[in-house]
Amino acid sequence: MDELGDAELVVRIVAGDERALMVAYDRHGATLFGIAVRFLGDRESAAEVVQEVFLSLWQRGARFDVAAGSLIAWLIGIARHRSLDRLRAASRRPRLVRTPTGDGRGGAGSGLEDVASTAGGRAAVMAQGAEADPAVEVDRRWTRSVVRASLAELPEAERHVLVLAYDEGLSQSQIAARLGLPIGTVKSRTRRAMAALRARLVEIPELMDR
Amino acid sequence: MKPMDHAEAHERLADLALEPAAFDLSGTAEGLHPLQAHIEGCATCRADLVAWRATHDAIDDALATADGHRGRLADLAAEPPIVSPTSLRAAIARIPGSNEGATAVTSAPAGDQRLEATTRFGWRRAAALVAAVAVAVLGVSLLRDQSARLDLAQSETRELASVTAVLGRVLSDPGRHVVSLTSADGTANGSVAWSGHDLAVMTRALERPPTGQTYRCWIERDGARSPVGEMWFAGDLAYWTGSLDDWATISLDGGGRFGVSLEPAPGGGHGQPVLVADLPG
16 A cells, blocks of 8 residues: 555545555654645644645545645645634634734834734734735745755755755756765756656745746 | 747746856846747746746745845755654544544445455455454454554654754754753752744643643733643653744743643643743843
8 A cells, every 4th residue: 555656546545445545644744734724824723724625635535636746735725725714714713912023023013923823822913014914924934834844854965966056056066076976866866856846836826927 | 030939948947046146137148148038028937037037036035134235045055854743644544533524544344245245255264354353354454553653653753853953053052941840749849941033932841631621821910811822742741842033922031920721622721730831020
C-alpha cells in the first residue's frame, strides 16, 4: 500500500479503503499541518483544518483529477479554502487584542494590526493599514506559509543550493564551484527543489493569475 | 534566427527556472529571443513560464520582511519542521467510522456460515481451529500493540524535539519572558515562556483529559476570557507551542492572566482554572 502512487491511493479511498486514507495522511498530513499552523498560527485550528481536508478526501475524493495536478496540490487547495473560512469567521468577531510591535509599526493610529481571536485559538492578522489590501495580505501570507513549510521539508542538500542561489545570488556554475560538485548534480538538486515548491504553489489561483 | 522547438523550449525554461533572476526574457542575452518567439505561440510553454515565475515570486514574497527589506532564505530554511500531534492521526483514523454510508473494506462472515463450518469439521476440530485462530489473533494483536507503542514513542519523541526547539529559540532570545504557572494551591507547576516570535507553555501537572474534554488555554483581561489555544500531550508533558510572528493575534505583554482549564471539546471557555500565570503589564 505504501508504494502506491497518489492516483491509485485516491481510487482506493473512493472505494472506501480506510488504510489508503491513512497512507495518504502519513504521506501528506504533516505538510498540510505545517502549512496550516504557519498560516493560522495555532496548532488546534490547524489540526481541525487538516481533519476537514481528509474528511473531504474521504467523502469527495472522486473529484480529484490526476490530470489537473498532484494530490498534495489538491489537498493544499482544500486546506487553503478551509483556512480562509476560519479567518473570515474570526474577522467577524470583536477585536480582542491589539499588538503594538514596538518598532513603529504598532500603536494607535499607526497602522495597527487588526486582530481577531477565534474560539479555537489564534487566527491570523488582517492588516488594515492604509496601503494594505487585506485580501492581498491574506493571499500573501498563505503563499508564505506554503513556501516556508515546503522549504522546511526539503532535503538539506537541495535547500543548500537554493540558499546559495537566493541569498548569495550565485549561478549554477558558481554553486558547483563553491561546493566542488559537478554542475549536473547542482542543477538536478535545484530542479528537484524548485519543482517541489512549484507543485505546491500551483493550486493558488491568485499566484498563477498575476 | 532559428526557431526553437517545443522540447528545446521546455528544457530552456526548466534551466532558466534554476536562476532566480533569469526570467527577464526581454533581455538581450543571446538565445532568449528564439525562446520568447516560441512562447508567444505555445500555450503550454506560456503556462510553464507563468508557473516558474510565480514560484520565484512566491519565494520572493516569503522572503519579504515587514519593514520592506529582503530576508534570507537561509533563515526560512532553518525553521524546524512542525510536527503534527499523534492525536491528529487518531482523529483522521476515525473519519471513515463517522461517515454513514461509507463502504467497509472487509466484512465479517455471516453467522450461519460460521455455524455451517463448525458442523462440517466437527466440534473438536472446530475448537482446535478456534484455539489456533485465537493464538494467532493474540500474537498479531501483541505485535500490532508493540508496533503501535513504537509508533507512539517515535511520534512523542518528535513532538518533544519540536517543543525543545521552540523552547531553545525562546530562551536564546534576550527579550524573552518567562512566568510560572501555578496550581490552585499556589504551587509552581510549569511555565509560560515567550519571545517576539515563539511561545511555549509546558507543565507536568496535567494528566490527559477524559474523552470529550480538552485543556483550553486562555487569556483573561478585564474579566473577559479569550481562548487562545489547547494543551497537547507527549509522554507526561503537557504543552502548547505557537508562533507570535507578525500574524499572531495574541499578545502576552498586555497584562492580565494566562490560564488553563478543563473544558468540553468542542465548546467551553468558562471552566475552573487548573493552572494560571500572571502576565506582565
